[in-house]
Structure formats: C-alpha cells, structure tokens
Amino acid sequence: MIEDKLAILIKKSIVNAQNKNEFNDFVIPEVQIDRPHLTEHGDFATNIALQLKSKTEKNAMENAEIIASNILDNEVIESINIVLPGFINIDVKQSWIVKQIKLIKNKEFGNHDLGMDQSVQIEYVSSNPTGPIHIGNGRGASIGATLAKVLKKCGYQTEEEFYINDTGNQVKLFGKTLFARYNELYHIKIPIPEDGYLGEYMIDLAKKIKNEHQDLYLDEEKNAELTEIGLSIMIRQIQDELSSIGVKYTNWFYESMLHEKKTLELVVGMLDEKKFISHKENAVWFLSTKLGDDKDNVLIRSDGTPTYFAADIAYHFNKFAERKFDRVINIWGADHQGHVSRLKKAMKALSIDEDRLDILLYQLITLKRGNTIVPLSKRSGDIISLNEVFTETGKDAMRFFFLSQSANQSMDFDLELAKKQTKDNPVYYVQYANARIHAILDKAGHADYRISYNNLDLIKENEEIDLIKKLIEYPSIIKKVATELSPHHLPHYSIELAQLFHVFYTKCRVIDESNKKLTEARLALLDACRIILSDTLELIGVTAPEQM
RNA sequence: GCGCUCGUAGCUCAGUGGAUAGAGCAGCGGACUUCUAAUCCGCAGGUCGAAGGUUCGAAUCCUUCCGAGCGUACCA
Numbered sequence: 001m002i003e004d005k006l007a008i009l010i011k012k013s014i015v016n017a018q019n020k021n022e023f024n025d026f027v028i029p030e031v032q033i034d035r036p037h038l039t040e041h042g043d044f045a046t047n048i049a050l051q052l053k054s055k056t057e058k059n060a061m062e063n064a065e066i067i068a069s070n071i072l073d074n075e076v077i078e079s080i081n082i083v084l085p086g087f088i089n090i091d092v093k094q095s096w097i098v099k100q101i102k103l104i105k106n107k108e109f110g111n112h113d114l115g116m117d118q119s120v121q122i123e124y125v126s127s128n129p130t131g132p133i134h135i136g137n138g139r140g141a142s143i144g145a146t147l148a149k150v151l152k153k154c155g156y157q158t159e160e161e162f163y164i165n166d167t168g169n170q171v172k173l174f175g176k177t178l179f180a181r182y183n184e185l186y187h188i189k190i191p192i193p194e195d196g197y198l199g200e201y202m203i204d205l206a207k208k209i210k211n212e213h214q215d216l217y218l219d220e221e222k223n224a225e226l227t228e229i230g231l232s233i234m235i236r237q238i239q240d241e242l243s244s245i246g247v248k249y250t251n252w253f254y255e256s257m258l259h260e261k262k263t264l265e266l267v268v269g270m271l272d273e274k275k276f277i278s279h280k281e282n283a284v285w286f287l288s289t290k291l292g293d294d295k296d297n298v299l300i301r302s303d304g305t306p307t308y309f310a311a312d313i314a315y316h317f318n319k320f321a322e323r324k325f326d327r328v329i330n331i332w333g334a335d336h337q338g339h340v341s342r343l344k345k346a347m348k349a350l351s352i353d354e355d356r357l358d359i360l361l362y363q364l365i366t367l368k369r370g371n372t373i374v375p376l377s378k379r380s381g382d383i384i385s386l387n388e389v390f391t392e393t394g395k396d397a398m399r400f401f402f403l404s405q406s407a408n409q410s411m412d413f414d415l416e417l418a419k420k421q422t423k424d425n426p427v428y429y430v431q432y433a434n435a436r437i438h439a440i441l442d443k444a445g446h447a448d449y450r451i452s453y454n455n456l457d458l459i460k461e462n463e464e465i466d467l468i469k470k471l472i473e474y475p476s477i478i479k480k481v482a483t484e485l486s487p488h489h490l491p492h493y494s495i496e497l498a499q500l501f502h503v504f505y506t507k508c509r510v511i512d513e514s515n516k517k518l519t520e521a522r523l524a525l526l527d528a529c530r531i532i533l534s535d536t537l538e539l540i541g542v543t544a545p546e547q548m
Numbered sequence: 549g550c551g552c553u554c555g556u557a558g559c560u561c562a563g564u565g566g567a568u569a570g571a572g573c574a575g576c577g578g579a580c581u582u583c584u585a586a587u588c589c590g591c592a593g594g595u596c597g598a599a600g601g602u603u604c605g606a607a608u609c610c611u612u613c614c615g616a617g618c619g620u621a622c623c624a
Contacts, residue, residue, distance in 0.1 A: 047566060059604095085604055087567070168624070282622090294550080294620085295620085298622045299622095303622080307622065307624090309624095334552075334619080337553085337618065337619050337620095361553080363553060363554075405562090407553095426571095428586055429587090435586090488561095489562090503589095506579095509583070547584090
C-alpha cells in the first residue's frame with residue numbers, strides 16, 4: 001500500500017535526523033498518512049511533525065523542516081510542502097502513479113495477509129426456522145456475506161454459518177400451530193395456541209405436508225415428527241431465499257446437536273466448577289455479576305428446561321473449544337444488544353479470551369408504507385418476507401442498499417418508495433460504468449488492439465491520473481473494512497470509482513485510430529479499472545453486467 | 549431510571565482528532581453526428597441537535613441537556 005510506503009520513508013527520515021543529532025532519541029510513533037480533501041494540500045499528508053512536538057522540544061514547523069530535509073531519494077515522492085501549523089504535504093510522482101497500473105493485473109490486487117491464515121467463523125442471520133426470513137434479516141445477510149468475502153481476501157480462513165434454533169418453546173409453538181392447521185385441512189377443529197404462529201404461510205405449510213404425506217400425522221402422538229417435517233421444509237425455504245439473493249453458507253448448525261452431544265451439561269458443569277453457578281428459586285443461575293455484569297442470568301429454568309442463553313453458551317463453547325476457531329464474528333440485530341455482555345462474560349468464565357469474539361450489531365430496519373410504520377411479527381403473521389421485496393426491487397439493488405449505510409445507523413425502508421427508488425439506486429450507476437468498460441474492451445478486441453504496458457507514460461491527463469489514484473486506494477479500503485468490520489465503505493468506494501471512470505470516459509477517448517500506442521496504454525488502464533470495479537461489486541454481492 | 553446506537557444540505561446518508569464539512573436524490577441551467585446520455589458540466593442549498601470543556605486543531609474526544617430507535621424476561 002502506498003500509505004505504508006510513505007510512512008516508511010518518513011520514519012527513515014526521522015531516524016536519519018536522529019543519527020545526525022538533529023532530533024534527540026525517542027521511540028517513533030506510528031506515522032499516520034492521510035488523503036487531504038483539497039488537492040492543493042497534496043496527494044498525501046502527515047501530521048507527524050505536530051505529534052512530535054512534545055518529543056523533540058522543537059515546534060512543529062521546525063520538525064517538519066527537519067523531516068523533509070532528511071527524506072532519502074526515492075521513486076515515489078515528487079515534492080514536499082510544509083504548511084502551518086506543521087503539516088507535511090506530499091505530492092507523488094506522476095510517473096510512479098502511472099506505473100501502478102501494472103500491478104493491477106488480477107483480482108489479487110487489494111489482498112492482505114492480516115488474517116495470517118487464522119480461522120474465523122462468521123455467523124449471521126440465524127433467524128428462527130419457525131417462519132420465512134423477513135426483510136429485516138436482509139441487512140444482516142448483506143453485511144455478513146460481504147464481510148466474509150472481505151476477510152477471505154485479507155488472508156483469513158473463513159467459514160459462514162447459520163445457527164438453527166430447532167428446539168425450545170418457539171419450536172413447540174410452531175409444532176402445535178402446524179398440527180392445528182394440518183387438522184383443519186381434514187375439518188378437525190383444534191385450537192391454535194394462544195401465542196401461536198398466525199401467518200398464512202403455516203396454512204401453506206400444512207397443505208404441502210398433506211399433499212406429500214396425506215393424513216399420516218393426524219395423530220397427536222406423531223406431533224414431534226410433524227414438527228420436524230415442518231421445520232425441514234421451512235429451513236429449505238430459508239436456504240432457497242438466501243441463496244437467491246446470493247448468500248450461501250458453508251455450514252448450517254442445528255441447536256439440537258448441542259443437546260444430543262450434551263454440550264449444555266458439559267458447559268454448566270464447567271461453570272459450576274469455576275464457581276459461576278448458583279441455585280436460586282429452583283433455577284440454575286450464571287453469576288455474571290461476578291465479572292461485572294449488572295445482573296445474573298438463568299441457565300436452567302425451574303421447570304428443568306434450559307434457556308436460550310444456556311444453549312448459546314454451549315454453542316459458543318463449541319465454536320471456540322471444540323471446533324477451534326481462532327476468531328468468531330457474530331452479526332446480530334440491535335434487539336439482541338442485551339445479550340452481548342453476558343455472552344462475553346460467559347466466555348471469560350470458561351477461560352476463553354473474550355477478544356476472540358466480535359459481535360457486530362446492526363441497527364434495525366423500520367418498515368414503512370408512506371408515513372405509517374408496518375409492524376413485523378412472525379407470530380401475529382405480519383411478515384414482509386425478504387422474498388417478496390427482492391422480487392420487486394431486484395437482488396442487486398437490495399444488496400447495495402442494505403450495505404451502503406453504516407451498521408450503526410438505523411434504516412427506514414419504505415415499501416411504497418422501494419420500487420420507485422429502485423431505479424435511482426446508485427448500484428446501476430456503478431454497473432453502468434462496468435458495462436461501458438466492456439463495450440470499449442469488446443470494440444478494441446475486434447479492432448485488434450492489445451492491452452500494452454509499454455507506453456504508460458503517455459497517460460497524463462488529469463482525469464486519468466485521478467482515476468488511477470482511486471484505483472490504488474482500493475487496498476486501503478479493503479483493509480479498513482476488514483479491521484473495522486465496516487462493509488459500508490465498499491459501496492461508497494464503488495460509487496467514487498465509477499464516477500471517476502465516467503468523467504474519464506467523457507473526457508478521454510480510449511480508441512484512437514490515429515494513436516495506437518496511446519490506445520493500448522489506455523486499454524491497460526481500462527482493464528485495471530475493470531478488475532477493481534468487478535471485484536468491488538463481487539464483494540458487495542452484486543453482479544457486474546457486461547451490457548446494460 | 550440505567551445501558552447501547554443515532555441526531556450533519558429539503559430528503560437519504562458518507563466523513564469519527566487535521567486544513568475551506570462531502571456525495572446521491574429532489575430543484576434550477578447547460579452538453580448527444582463520437583467507445584452506451586442509466587452519462588457529463590455548472591448553479592443553488594449547512595450556526596454538523598444545544599451548551600460547556602479538553603488542545604496547536606473538534607462534526608469527530610469528555611460532561612450536561614434535548615430529541616429518536618432499541619434493550620433492560622425463568623422469550624428467542
């Protein structure tokens with residue numbers, strides 16, 4: 001990365017100055033390299049001279065002068081300007097920028113080795129299998145899928161997992177509701193449980209089972225089997241819907257596995273051994289207050305059944321201790337916020353370093369129809385399924401939309417406006433840039449022009465240089481997304497890149513019959529652009545069409 | 549009450565210690581005989597919720613207040 005290169009040059013210059021006694025000895029802090037907003041402030045800037053004030057006992061301007069005068073000869077820096085109150089502004093050589101095109105020959109550009117081959121598991125969506133996934137889950141799906149791809153690009157061994165809560169109260173309710181709906185088809189009236197699932201999809205589900213198995217499960221004693229069949233159909237539907245927006249998991253993990261393998265008992269036993277368990281009012285409690293939480297939490301209810309929390313501790317124990325992931329990232333909706341601290345405390349209690357667990361919360365989506373809020377509840381049957389929204393807006397517009405805001409920002413999703421806004425979605429602006437690139441490359445191919453890196457020095461228009469500068473920013477964007485777990489930078493970057501391409505397209509004609517050398521150099525630039533743009537779109541989870 | 553997140557242009561949002569705060573949409577005005585006008589160029593639009601503080605420097609950090617969403621279960 002160019003920033004690293006410049007930081008090293010600056011660091012060397014400070015060492016130089018120290019050796020010449022122009023600076024006294026001190027430990028050099030990390031040199032921060034920024035991209036200034038204004039072009040007159042240079043291509044890059046650093047505030048290191050300001051930061052060193054306390055260490056050198058000189059003022060920032062003096063520091064800057066010393067640093068600038070000690071920078072060794074190099075192929076990158078064109079000029080250095082020192083500006084009050086002590087900024088060092090750096091302009092980079094055009095000849096160096098242009099040469100960078102050569103480095104962008106495939107999609108490995110932008111890769112990092114941050115992960116050092118560590119294994120990381122990313123768990124996301126994990127919605128209850130008692131109903132179809134709703135529109136709100138689309139956000140978690142988009143964030144998770146993109147983050148997984150970026151981490152892979154950064155040298156992690158990634159695994160993507162969907163956790164299926166196939167046991168517990170909600171599943172029981174689901175089973176009872178399904179039983180009632182199924183019987184209804186045979187004109188047998190069985191009341192739907194009070195908190196049952198009222199959505200119409202339960203009727204469809206019952207019909208499906210009737211078509212396949214006829215009256216085989218009318219007997220109440222076979223309710224467990226009926227529930228299992230219902231769940232498996234539901235899960236398949238969830239898989240299909242996620243896959244149709246381009247989200248595919250490496251693993252689907254069933255909660256029931258934890259019960260079968262007695263992981264819960266194991267974990268509760270371990271916590272007991274480490275004195276984090278107490279028995280109060282016939283229930284078993286986890287003493288998270290011992291680790292600084294505000295309150296303790298029930299693991300086993302007074303009726304003997306485990307809570308969701310207990311299962312989740314076992315599940316995470318399984319991730320870390322049994323499957324041995326180095327790192328685990330969970331992507332949760334903000335309504336699970338209260339769960340974060342106690343799960344981390346539980347890991348700590350089990351002697352698992354809580355820093356290995358990252359929980360990324362995304363703020364919830366408020367669904368609206370005009371000015372009225374549309375409530376969402378699986379149980380009441382108020383469901384806007386992911387499926388019905390994306391078939392109207394399209395997968396690409398949806399993925400781009402969900403990713404383009406920071407996870408900390410709550411989102412409004414207006415169902416009426418969604419279709420209208422679809423055509424305004426910036427994703428098309430970006431895709432159009434890609435289509436334009438391919439139009440030129442195709443035409444050049446037919447006319448027998450070849451990409452050539454031999455005459456890159458012919459590239460000197462401002463629009464070309466700006467475009468290349470944006471291209472070589474790509475690795476730092478990827479790094480930012482991976483370290484901050486903030487995938488929303490990708491759509492923004494793609495828009496900026498597309499914009500610079502469109503400007504270039506308007507100002508610089510690529511195929512110029514009178515100038516074959518320039519044409520072939522520009523084809524090299526164009527190809528670099530194609531690679532970065534399509535890689536960005538792939539990470540976002542959006543297609544890169546060659547024609548529009 | 550306490551905790552988490554947010555408050556930036558008419559709208560939707562970037563920017564989270566750096567210099568004169570940016571983009572899209574909406575608005576107004578221009579540009580197609582050219583490799584795709586789903587494009588480009590220009591104009592207009594802001595006391596960064598409020599007040600204090602920290603420092604060379606604050607939309608960004610701290611404190612208080614105001615407003616919004618979420619959480620605070622022997623639900624998941």
